Amino acid sequence: xxxxxxxxxxxxxxxxxxxxxxxxxxxxxxxxxxxxxxxxxxxxxxxxxxxxxxxxxxxxxxxxxxxxxxxxxxxxxxxxxxxxxxxxxxxxxxxxxxxxxxxxxxxxxxxxxxxxxxxxxxxxxxxxxxxxxxxxxxxxxxxxxxxxxxxxxxxxxxxxxxxxxxxxxxxxxxxxxxxxxxxxxxxxxxxxxxxxxxxxxxxxxxxxxxxxxxxxxxxxxxxxxxxxxxxxxxxxxxxxxxxxxxxxxxxxxxxxxxxxxxxxxxxxxxxxxxxxxxxxxxxxxxxxxxxxxxxxxxxxxxxxxxxxxxxxxxxxxxxxxxxxxxxxxxxxxxxxxxxxxxxxxxxxxxxxxxxxxxxxxxxxxxxxxxxxxxxxxxxxxxxxxxxxxxxxxxxxxxxxxxxxxxxxxxxxxxxxxxxxxxxxxxxxxxxxxxxxxxxxxxxxxxxxxxx
Amino acid sequence: xxxxxxxxxxxxxxxxxxxxxxxxxxxxxxxxxxxxxxxxxxxxxxxxxxxxxxxxxxxxxxxxxxxxxxxxxxxxxxxxxxxxxxxxxxxxxxxxxxxxxxxxxxxxxxxxxxxxxxxxxxxxxxxxxxxxxxxxxxxxxxxxxxxxxxxxxxxxxxxxxxxxxxxxxxxxxxxxxxxxxxxxxxxxxxxxxxxxxxxxxxxxxxxxxxxxxxxxxxxxxxxxxxxxxxxxxxxxxxxxxxxxxxxxxxxxxxxxxxxxxxxxxxxxxxxxxxxxxxxxxxxxxxxxxxxxxxxxxxxxxxxxxxxxxxxxxxxxxxxxxxxxxxxxxxxxxxxxxxxxxxxxxxxxxxxxxxxxxxxxxxxxxxxxxxxxxxxxxxxxxxxxxxxxxxxxxxxxxxxxxxxxxxxxxxxxxxxxxxxxxxxxxxxxxxxxxxxxxxxxxxxxxxxxxxxxxxxxxxxxxxxxxxxxxxxxx
Numbered sequence: 001x002x003x004x005x006x007x008x009x010x011x012x013x014x015x016x017x018x019x020x021x022x023x024x025x026x027x028x029x030x031x032x033x034x035x036x037x038x039x040x041x042x043x044x045x046x047x048x049x050x051x052x053x054x055x056x057x058x059x060x061x062x063x064x065x066x067x068x069x070x071x072x073x074x075x076x077x078x079x080x081x082x083x084x085x086x087x088x089x090x091x092x093x094x095x096x097x098x099x100x101x102x103x104x105x106x107x108x109x110x111x112x113x114x115x116x117x118x119x120x121x122x123x124x125x126x127x128x129x130x131x132x133x134x135x136x137x138x139x140x141x142x143x144x145x146x147x148x149x150x151x152x153x154x155x156x157x158x159x160x161x162x163x164x165x166x167x168x169x170x171x172x173x174x175x176x177x178x179x180x181x182x183x184x185x186x187x188x189x190x191x192x193x194x195x196x197x198x199x200x201x202x203x204x205x206x207x208x209x210x211x212x213x214x215x216x217x218x219x220x221x222x223x224x225x226x227x228x229x230x231x232x233x234x235x236x237x238x239x240x241x242x243x244x245x246x247x248x249x250x251x252x253x254x255x256x257x258x259x260x261x262x263x264x265x266x267x268x269x270x271x272x273x274x275x276x277x278x279x280x281x282x283x284x285x286x287x288x289x290x291x292x293x294x295x296x297x298x299x300x301x302x303x304x305x306x307x308x309x310x311x312x313x314x315x316x317x318x319x320x321x322x323x324x325x326x327x328x329x330x331x332x333x334x335x336x337x338x339x340x341x342x343x344x345x346x347x348x349x350x351x352x353x354x355x356x357x358x359x360x361x362x363x364x365x366x367x368x369x370x371x372x373x374x375x376x377x378x379x380x381x382x383x384x385x386x387x388x389x390x391x392x393x394x395x396x397x398x399x400x401x402x403x404x405x406x407x408x409x410x411x412x413x414x415x416x417x418x419x420x421x422x423x424x425x426x427x428x429x430x431x432x433x434x435x436x437x438x439x440x441x442x443x444x445x446x447x448x449x450x451x
Numbered sequence: 452x453x454x455x456x457x458x459x460x461x462x463x464x465x466x467x468x469x470x471x472x473x474x475x476x477x478x479x480x481x482x483x484x485x486x487x488x489x490x491x492x493x494x495x496x497x498x499x500x501x502x503x504x505x506x507x508x509x510x511x512x513x514x515x516x517x518x519x520x521x522x523x524x525x526x527x528x529x530x531x532x533x534x535x536x537x538x539x540x541x542x543x544x545x546x547x548x549x550x551x552x553x554x555x556x557x558x559x560x561x562x563x564x565x566x567x568x569x570x571x572x573x574x575x576x577x578x579x580x581x582x583x584x585x586x587x588x589x590x591x592x593x594x595x596x597x598x599x600x601x602x603x604x605x606x607x608x609x610x611x612x613x614x615x616x617x618x619x620x621x622x623x624x625x626x627x628x629x630x631x632x633x634x635x636x637x638x639x640x641x642x643x644x645x646x647x648x649x650x651x652x653x654x655x656x657x658x659x660x661x662x663x664x665x666x667x668x669x670x671x672x673x674x675x676x677x678x679x680x681x682x683x684x685x686x687x688x689x690x691x692x693x694x695x696x697x698x699x700x701x702x703x704x705x706x707x708x709x710x711x712x713x714x715x716x717x718x719x720x721x722x723x724x725x726x727x728x729x730x731x732x733x734x735x736x737x738x739x740x741x742x743x744x745x746x747x748x749x750x751x752x753x754x755x756x757x758x759x760x761x762x763x764x765x766x767x768x769x770x771x772x773x774x775x776x777x778x779x780x781x782x783x784x785x786x787x788x789x790x791x792x793x794x795x796x797x798x799x800x801x802x803x804x805x806x807x808x809x810x811x812x813x814x815x816x817x818x819x820x821x822x823x824x825x826x827x828x829x830x831x832x833x834x835x836x837x838x839x840x841x842x843x844x845x846x847x848x849x850x851x852x853x854x855x856x857x858x859x860x861x862x863x864x865x866x867x868x869x870x871x872x873x874x875x876x877x878x879x880x881x882x883x884x885x886x887x888x889x890x891x892x893x894x895x896x897x898x899x900x901x902x903x904x905x906x907x908x909x910x911x912x913x914x915x916x917x918x919x920x921x922x923x924x
Contacts, residue, residue, distance in 0.1 A: 026862070035717060045836050054480045079571070087454070096859075098796055099797070100690055100691050100792040100796045101690075101796050101825075102690060103794065121679050123693055145635065147635075155608075155612070156634070157641065158464055158640070168887070172883045172887075173883070174881070174883050174884045174887050175880065175881065175884050178859070178860070178861045178866070178879060179794065179859045179860070180791075180792045180793065180824075180825055180859070180860050180861055181792055181824050181825070182600060182604065182609065182792050182821070182825070182826045182861075182864040182865060183860075183861040183863070183864060184597065184598040184609070184647050184861075184863050184864065184865055184866075184867055184868075185861050185862050185863045185868055185872075185876065185879055185880075186598075186868065186876060186880060186884075186885075186888050186906065186907075187644065187647070187648055187652070187888045187892070187906070188598070188611065188643055188644060188646065188647050188648075188890055189644070189887065189888065189891065190643075191611070191640045191642075191643025191644050191646075192639055192640060192643070192644050194640060194643070195635070195639075196639055196640075197642055200639075211691030212694070212695065213693070213696075215693075232603070235553065238555075238664070239576065239664070239666035240732065241666075241733055243732055243733055243736075256475075259787075275785070279733075279735075279736055280735070280736070280739055282735035282736075282738075282739065283733055283735045283736045283739075285735075286735045287733075288735060335635075335638060337633045337634055337635045338633050339551075339554040339556070339632045339633055340553065340554050340555065341551075341553040341554050365827060369634065370554075370633055370634065371634060371635060400631075400632060401633050402633070402636050402637055404637055416680055419637040419638075420637060422638070423629075423636060423637065423638045424627050424628045424629075425619075425627035425628065425629050425638070425641050426629075426638065427625075428621070428627060428641060428895070429638055429639045429641070431894055432639060432891075432894065433639075435890050435894050436890070447638075448637045448638040448639075
């Protein structure tokens, strides 16, 4: 332990309070990123303390990685340096909540599950289904613009955040947007922060648009046989009048896994299209009828999933990245985004690449949106993994999209960029980064182009 | 700016048809939907991004202001000239470049008229969701600059929720492409930053938007009330039922009488307020929601609820609503339309407040609201030749705006800040909030030549509003 580190800890404890800082090894290790462990972990109890922590860190040129529940802490490139883990999970105050306004403002450290518990008695929710839902905090969710299968009908955090408070490296607390659902006053700086992975500032409060819970829900499963049939089905569903809450395409293996050993009699052993309808009974009955007709036209059978089993299975789908990581230590998880029409072709190319390497691939495609998650299982070493990821990335780019690595062992990450090549406009992104974080203390090196 | 040489150079870039410089031509570009300020020194009409780039390089090198302009329908003065310069009209960049139905996307030039995009895809069963009342004239480029809304943004969000990618010319002439046809492309969301920046951070030359599927059924309902308070209570009650209508609009008696006289849409002349409510989607869902809404209206002392029986009837009801500003222009020499936002549960309270303000300043105020999302458009009637009355309008408007801010709302929900409300930004932002916005502007528009005097406070007018003083438009 160096004298400097001791001094830093004492000064940080002076800011956040003695009990809000720890340097114990097991805790620090739980915040490690790609093999780098921070010198200490701070848990500021208020937005002001976050701002003061950042100001102090900037003055001492200490690198800070912010997180909430740490469920997505591993996303991004390995950090160039890492001194302080700043965990916002103690900032959980509800600033305002008016059910009839369908809005709420909460501390960034509030867990999504906690928010849902608050909203449910009023028949409301924030329609996001994410891995680590119990732990994932709203600050972290917004910082990573994380979305799951409900993306299909509700959009992403980008569409749900109406305002936020952000701590800057200058030690200021600034507000963007407001509390109302419609507001175009001033620059929409919130958009910059959403999905910026903690590289511009630290989100301390989030103001959200809320939604009514669907009255009833029903899951339907369609066996698709081949990706070609899946494509035809996706086309016909998206041009039909039905309005599913969510719709995904699962490969046969993944479909089996997400049923978590509780195989309904109809397990198809084929790629499956899962679709959840929401609303009243007549809406659900109509959806079933339409699906049966659409299924018949392409030779896909429709099964009805009993509701308890379906709810559990959907949660497992949302947890994709988590269980892949837990079941297979060497696994790599990728997120592809592309024009909707190219999803199945890309999936087929990726499957081919994986097969060539004798690597198993699990996949969940939010087919109506053009976002896919791929899990590569049974990789032999970092070189093989990096090579395979680059080839799949080429396929994504060929499909007019992009591919990000959302989970990978540290040695694999050293061999490839988590985000791919910097996009056009990168020069401007770099300038924005320099304006918000002139010393480069926030998650250094982790974002696009090693920002 | 040395007019002659610059005009010559501009003509070399744009061609002889692409530049206006005669005083009588330039006068037409002093105005937008808010007001008239200064006269530009030239108006140019590029047809390509390359022409925009060359013009921007030329102007930036000489520190000449550049004011991008769509159809000039904006209501916050975003397209007016504050200190001379070149107006860039996108009237000749109005091509729909690509319609990609399977991917639910379209790529358009900024001068494409909002409705024209929907018309181009309607037969195939698609539409472009943001629908400002001026949609038959306003351009998608202008919508992007102002982050425009409209009645149907209640369910589907404003322009920023429908734009995925942009081509942008920066002040140094660099052209960047942000986003694209896909969601979640890696990097900072530059698209989201530039949408709504009112032409001050970059000049948009191409836009990729999301197209949506036309719903199977639409039900449009007109709920008529004898008391305003019952209409406002209905609004909150509908939301509380877990229904999100596609649109939920309100007009008070004064406004609807003016509208009825102008459009004969069938609004009852003797009512205190009406709600125009639209639900859409799957037949079964629409039927059920319409019934629920009727029940809510009944519980709130509605006089009658009428459902539009035909597409023509529906169109007529909407025509009345969308031409409401014009209808009021027929009965008052001038009016000033505001764009405040409040949490929707504060509607009854806010309406009473507006009434009080009207009484206090002896002004007739008409109310027309996107009630479902708490976006208010009070219209203050006045005669600009009456100096005293004009002064009272400014004071009344300022009080209404201040109240919106106090209730936790905003000074603009969809019209933008422009030159109208930039001095009011401190009502909702702290000095630190504004400082970071200034930094962003300084970084992207370092010489300040892109649309000067807009959005951020200039500090020259001491927190005052700038009100339309010209026409009843």
